[in-house]
Amino acid sequence: MSTQQHLEEMETFSRKYQYDMNYLREFLESSPEGFEKFANFKPLAMHREFLPRDVFWVSKIAAMQVADCGMCLQLNVRMALEEGVEARLVKACIQGGSGLPENLKDIFDFATAVASYKAIDPTLSQRIDTQLDRRQRIEMGVSVATASVFPTIKRAMGETQSCSLMDIELKL
Missing domain, CATH: 1.20.1290 (AhpD-like)
Known part of the structure; x- marks a missing residue:
């Protein structure tokens, strides 16, 4: 996937879920090869085949x-x-x-x-x-x-302000 395609995917995801993707944009900009490997990991994080x-x-x-x-x-x-x-x-x-x-x-x-x-x-x-x-x-x-x-990636990047406890909304 191209850098532009990754950025567009991030923007869509960010809007849909109201989630700050800046740390992943920075990851992509600083290491496109590393980010590409990370992008291949992301589906594993949501893998559900056998669990209810x-x-x-x-x-x-x-x-x-x-x-x-x-x-x-x-x-x-x-x-x-x-x-x-x-x-x-x-x-x-x-x-x-x-x-x-x-x-x-x-x-x-x-x-x-x-x-x-x-x-x-x-x-x-x-x-x-x-x-x-x-x-x-x-x-x-x-x-x-x-x-x-x-x-963990966010913390390693020093994004501790955007990685802290908050009041969680229970609505879409």
Whole structure:
């Protein structure tokens, strides 16, 4: 994809999701080759083949909260709502998982522990095993792991002002 095509794609994305893409524009300008490799990574961050929609987004939002990035979290909230995740579930995630149905609370707690590099409670791991097959656990691992990439790049670039906790809007 050409630099102009990347810029146009970023502009469209930025308008659609009200998301500041300046850090990615700078990445593209400073290293077109590096950005091209990054662009090939982006589909992995949204890969969902085996996970139910709500499990995917609960795990993604839980992991994004660990990454502590307000703007990126807001983006994922908008994307979850756009995909049809119930606002009450998204709100429950933002409130630390309280109010989630038991199965999704387990997903939230598991994703949070994985993203935080904490030991997984064996009982929680067993409950996850009853919910998810091996393919789904792998896919959730990808969802959780990729959640930190965008805020990590922003922080490394010194974009800490645009990467901080904020009041999250629960509407499209």
